[in-house]
Amino acid sequence: MMDSTGARMSVAAEVPAPYGPGSTALNRPTSDAAGKPVGRIRTHHLQQAKDNGERFAMLTAYDQYMAEIFDEAGIDVLLVGDSASNNVFGNETSLPITVDELLPLCRAVARSAKRALVVADLPFGSYEVSPQQAVATGIRFLKEGLAHAVKIEGGSFYANSVRSMVGAGIPVIAHIGFTPQSEHALGGYRVQGRGDDGQRLIDDAVALTEAGAFCILMEMVSSATAAAVDEAIPVPTIGIGAGNSTTGQVLVWQDMAGLRKGKMPKFVKQYADMRSSLSDIAKAYGQEVRAGQFPGPEHCF
Ligand code: KIV
Numbered sequence: 522m523m524d525s526t527g528a529r530m531s532v533a534a535e536v537p538a539p540y541g542p543g544s545t546a547l548n549r550p551t552s553d554a555a556g557k558p559v560g561r562i563r564t565h566h567l568q569q570a571k572d573n574g575e576r577f578a579m580l581t582a583y584d585q586y587m588a589e590i591f592d593e594a595g596i597d598v599l600l601v602g603d604s605a606s607n608n609v610f611g612n613e614t615s616l617p618i619t620v621d622e623l624l625p626l627c628r629a630v631a632r633s634a635k636r637a638l639v640v641a642d643l644p645f646g647s648y649e650v651s652p653q654q655a656v657a658t659g660i661r662f663l664k665e666g667l668a669h670a671v672k673i674e675g676g677s678f679y680a681n682s683v684r685s686m687v688g689a690g691i692p693v694i695a696h697i698g699f700t701p702q703s704e705h706a707l708g709g710y711r712v713q714g715r716g717d718d719g720q721r722l723i724d725d726a727v728a729l730t731e732a733g734a735f736c737i738l739m740e741m742v743s744s745a746t747a748a749a750v751d752e753a754i755p756v757p758t759i760g761i762g763a764g765n766s767t768t769g770q771v772l773v774w775q776d777m778a779g780l781r782k783g784k785m786p787k788f789v790k791q792y793a794d795m796r797s798s799l800s801d802i803a804k805a806y807g808q809e810v811r812a813g814q815f816p817g818p819e820h821c822f
Pocket residue numbers: 581600601602603604605642696738740761771773
């Protein structure tokens with residue numbers, strides 16, 4: 522959908538909240554008037570979004586309640602990211618998390634989301650060795666993790682792995698640009714695709730799309746290059762620090778909600794200060810317990 526200036530408009534801006542007349546495949550309720558769940562977002566709905574000039578929203582989720590809340594709020598895609606490593610398990614980077622650690626989180630999210638497409642990250646070390654290894658790990662995430670699709674990091678080098686996974690019935694998102702699993706090889710958190718480097722990302726995106734990736738995710742890519750990638754490929758794109766031309770946007774939910782402390786990357790918008798809110802309620806609870814005010818008579822049997 523375009524506005525009068527020809528710019529893409531967000532679906533949310535056009536359709537009265539929560540879901541008014543003119544709802545699209547993406548922008549629709551989780552249940553009908555009788556409370557019966559409506560259908561799941563599928564990969565072809567994301568393709569429709571690109572074809573129709575609509576946008577979609579993706580957030581990470583790692584557990585039951587966040588999956589339920591985001592799903593009911595209409596978030597279209599939930600990513601069980603390997604960022605669970607440094608947002609759930611207390612690691613410094615995404616590298617240490619294992620398949621066996623991420624699988625149960627994925628299962629919890631997939632069981633709890635009724636509408637969103639659930640995408641699982643393949644952790645570092647679980648797909649790089651060969652296309653066979655990628656297929657085997659992808660199958661585990663669909664079979665044991667109940668994910669609907671997987672995401673891997675890396676450029677055209679992984680085109681054969683994408684082809685093999687897609688051939689095995691596993692929908693794949695390819696993550697290019699800054700790929701956190703390669704942070705040591707990339708020399709830290711650095712914007713990718715600036716200047717002449719832009720063509721490399723376009724070539725990667727084309728190769729991965731031709732191999733069957735249904736979506737390309739770009740992290741910390743210059744806005745001009747991200748726009749050129751989006752233009753060069755027919756499939757939808759998702760951005761995180763990749764400007765405003767991609768079909769979808771993704772954020773790590775703890776960043777978006779202001780749960781994480783410390784310096785935020787430039788691409789993060791914090792929509793709340795949940796860290797302070799939770800700290801305040803924890804202090805109030807602690808004080809009431811110490812003062813003998815909780816539990817009150819109404820909480821006792
Ligand atoms: O694991 C993750 O959260 C991600 C996002 C940064 C896209 O891959």
